[in-house]
Amino acid sequence: MEKKEFTSKSPSETWDIGALIGEKAMRGELYAIYGDLGAGKTQLVKGIARGMGVEDWLYVVSPSFTLMNIYEGREMNLCHVDLYRVEGGENGDLNVEEFLDEGVVAVEWAERAVWWDGVIKVYIDSTGEEERKITIVRE
Amino acid sequence: MLVLGIDTSCDDTSLALLRDDKTLLSNVVSSQVDLHRVFGGVVPEIASRKHIELIDGLYKETLKEGGISGSSVDGIGVTAGPGLIGSVLVGLCFAKGLALSLGKPLIAVNHIEAHAMSIFLEREVEFPFIALVVSGGHTIMLLIRGFGKYQVLGSTRDDAAGEAFDKIAKYLGIGYPGGKVIENLSAKGQRDYVAFPRPMIDEKNYDFSFSGLKTSMINYIKKHDITDDNLNDIMASFQEAAFDVLASKTIRAARDLEISRIVVGGGVASNGRLRQIFVERCREDDIEALFSSPEFCTDNGAMVARLAYQYYLEGTTSSLNAAGFSRMKIH
Numbered sequence: 514m515e516k517k518e519f520t521s522k523s524p525s526e527t528w529d530i531g532a533l534i535g536e537k538a539m540r541g542e543l544y545a546i547y548g549d550l551g552a553g554k555t556q557l558v559k560g561i562a563r564g565m566g567v568e569d570w571l572y573v574v575s576p577s578f579t580l581m582n583i584y585e586g587r588e589m590n591l592c593h594v595d596l597y598r599v600e601g602g603e604n605g606d607l608n609v610e611e612f613l614d615e616g617v618v619a620v621e622w623a624e625r626a627v628w629w630d631g632v633i634k635v636y637i638d639s640t641g642e643e644e645r646k647i648t649i650v651r652e
Numbered sequence: 653m654l655v656l657g658i659d660t661s662c663d664d665t666s667l668a669l670l671r672d673d674k675t676l677l678s679n680v681v682s683s684q685v686d687l688h689r690v691f692g693g694v695v696p697e698i699a700s701r702k703h704i705e706l707i708d709g710l711y712k713e714t715l716k717e718g719g720i721s722g723s724s725v726d727g728i729g730v731t732a733g734p735g736l737i738g739s740v741l742v743g744l745c746f747a748k749g750l751a752l753s754l755g756k757p758l759i760a761v762n763h764i765e766a767h768a769m770s771i772f773l774e775r776e777v778e779f780p781f782i783a784l785v786v787s788g789g790h791t792i793m794l795l796i797r798g799f800g801k802y803q804v805l806g807s808t809r810d811d812a813a814g815e816a817f818d819k820i821a822k823y824l825g826i827g828y829p830g831g832k833v834i835e836n837l838s839a840k841g842q843r844d845y846v847a848f849p850r851p852m853i854d855e856k857n858y859d860f861s862f863s864g865l866k867t868s869m870i871n872y873i874k875k876h877d878i879t880d881d882n883l884n885d886i887m888a889s890f891q892e893a894a895f896d897v898l899a900s901k902t903i904r905a906a907r908d909l910e911i912s913r914i915v916v917g918g919g920v921a922s923n924g925r926l927r928q929i930f931v932e933r934c935r936e937d938d939i940e941a942l943f944s945s946p947e948f949c950t951d952n953g954a955m956v957a958r959l960a961y962q963y964y965l966e967g968t969t970s971s972l973n974a975a976g977f978s979r980m981k982i983h
Contacts, residue, residue, distance in 0.1 A: 524864065550823050551867035555810050575811045575863070577819075578662065578789035579736055579978045597819075642871045 519647040520640075524556045527637075530647055531560015534635075538565060538617045540589050543609070545623030548637030553645055554621040557637065558593050561619055565591050576621070581609075589616030596625040654720065655727045655964060656750070657957025658707075660743030661735025661763045662789060665706045668953035669718040669725070670961060674773060677718035679947070679954045682706050700738035707746050714953075722754055727969070729960020732760035733977035735789065740976040748972050757969035759960035763951075764980055765802060767917040768794055769962075770948040770955035777942060782911050784902045786926075787918035787951075788814035788831070792980070793858050793902060795909065799962040804980075805905055806858025813894050814920045816862040820869055820890065824878065834887050835923050841888025846872060848893035850900075858905045865893055891925060899929045906939050913940045922946035 521527040534544070538561065546554045555575045562570040566587025576582045576595040584591045592612040599622075609618050620626070623634070636648045654677075659666040669677040682702075715722055730747035733740050744760065751758035767790075768783035782805070783794045791808040811819070814831050821830025826837070848868050851861040869890050878886065906914055916930055921943055934941035948955055963969070 549870075550819055551863070551870040553867075555863060559810075571809055572807065574808060575815060577815055578812065579734065581737065582979050 515651040517649045519649075521553070521645045521647055523643055524553060527553045527556040527645060527647070528560035528563060531557040531562075532564035533560075534649070535561035535564020535586075535591075535617075540616055541613045543613060543618045543620065543628070543632045544635050545628050545632045546619060546621050546635045546637065547623055548645075549639065552637040552639055554637060557635065557647070558591075558619045558621065561617070562586070562591050562593075565589070565617065567591060583612075586616060591616055592618045594618060594620040596620065596622040599625050653726045653961070653964070654724055655729055655759075655957045655961045656714070656725045657953035657955070657960060658728070658730040658743045658747050659763065659766070659951050659953050659956045660703045660707065660739045660746075661731045661733070662739060662951055664951045665703050665710055665743075666951055666953040666956075667707075667710050667714040668957050669714055669720065670773075670954060670957035673958065673961060676773065676954055677720070678714045678716075679952060680710050680714045680717065681950070681952055682710055700736065700742055703739050703742040707742060711746070711750075722750070725750075725754060725756055727757050727759055727960060727964045728754075729759045729761055729956045729963075731763045731766065731956055732970075732974055733763060734980045735763055735978065737976060737978040740978070744974065744976045748974075752972060757964065758972060758974065759963050759968070760970040760974040761956055761959045761963065762980070763956075764790060764792055764794070765800075766955040766959045767949075768796060768802065768915065769799065769959050770917050770944045770952075771915050771942055772962075773948055773954055773958045774945060775942075777913060777915060780911055781913035781915050781942075782902060782906050782909070783915045783917060784898065784921075785918040786813050786898060786916065786920040788812060788818055788829075788920075790918060790980075791860050791862070791898075793905060795905075795911070796915075799959070799966070800968065806860065806901070807980075808860040808862060809852075810861050810863035811866060813860070813862050813898060814918075816866045816894065817891075817920075819866060823870065824873065826883075831920060831923065834891055835925065837884045838888035838891045838925060841884030841886070843888045843892040845882070845885035846889040848872075848889055850893055850897050853897050853900055858901055860897060860901065862894060865890070891923075895923075895926050895929050898926070899933050902930075903933055903937060903939060906934075907937060912938065913942065915942045915944075917944050917949060919950045922949040 818830035
């Protein structure tokens with residue numbers, strides 16, 4: 514198991530940490546993101562988009578309403594999923610694994626679904642009003 | 653001329669029949685609020701399944717209310733996006749089926765443009781104007797130079813305004829729909845009780861951000877006891893912060909571009925306090941603030957029919973291959 518920890522002191526530092534993830538992200542990876550309301554999950558995905566070369570990364574918005582947004586990166590797509598409104602364990606209908614051929618999948622509110630072995634888990638913990646501990650765990 | 657309008661972009665299955673530009677023969681909206689109250693939000697898969705279950709019956713209801721048969725419809729307008737893609741596709745596929753079987757043209761429209769133009773169901777508005785569409789799923793500012801001639805000036809960079817309201821209401825467990833609950837509580841509250849931040853208010857662009865405001869609110873809730881005594885005041889302060897930014901930036905855009913009319917649409921536009929702020933501040937700048945009636949602010953088929961009617965008149969129809977989409981290109 515590989516574990517990496519980062520500290521972010523602001524949303525823009527969270528973008529930078531996301532960008533580091535995005536730059537190294539590989540096709541077929543699924544990032545399951547865990548964190549409370551307001552932790553900065555969308556901010557982290559914005560950063561991942563920046564790192565993947567998504568041109569309008571600044572407009573990566575919360576997909577709570579649309580459930581899923583697809584962005585075109587430099588070399589592959591970023592599929593941004595949000596399970597905030599899914600409470601009945603119906604993630605099976607989403608078929609996110611289909612998108613892994615096209616690029617990277619990042620899932621907000623990942624605790625609302627059951628994942629397979631090998632997904633990369635990202636935990637965002639509030640350690641202060643603005644400060645966040647971001648832990649990336651690769652099994 | 654008769655146009656059918658269909659919208660299934662989020663939780664409501666909506667159909668309407670419009671004769672010419674303003675005569676609404678029927679306007680049917682299946683509010684799923686009762687079902688979703690249980691879940692504290694829209695449950696997407698249930699929403700798209702509900703659309704499938706409801707759409708055929710509601711289509712028949714719409715014809716019956718309008719007192720006409722399907723064969724007398726001249727065109728079929730439908731939302732192709734943006735929205736919850738599974739839901740959008742239910743309406744789009746149904747519309748394609750109708751267009752094919754009735755032999756009438758399909759007119760696929762943009763949900764955001766339909767909101768921005770919904771005011772034309774009730775009155776004419778001189779071009780150009782600035783349209784702000786603000787709802788649970790969208791917060792977007794457009795410059796409108798005519799039907800089909802619009803340009804995105806700005807949009808939210810994270811949460812939609814209504815989404816932030818819904819999430820805070822759910823976080824506090826005070827009810828659904830969050831926007832309406834917060835409006836009601838706020839009406840009895842003191843708006844300057846908490847000095848919440850006004851994200852991006854001074855930045856020289858027309859974009860919005862509401863996730864920072866949401867986080868400030870959560871931080872406030874964690875540090876303070878929320879009681880029946882201060883809940884109204886906290887909600888009023890939160891609502892005021894969001895509306896202050898919406899009004900300030902939209903009015904600044906109108907001033908910068910020397911445009912003297914602002915039209916506000918989308919679900920949040922039915923909020924009484926938002927309307928009041930826009931009217932008062934626009935008056936100071938000699939700008940006219942206009943709103944659709946509340947029944948046309950929430951998602952509805954009538955606005956889709958109105959926009960489709962215009963496109964039909966101008967000879968712009970869609971092929972049966974028209975694709976649905978979830979996200980609106982900003983630039």
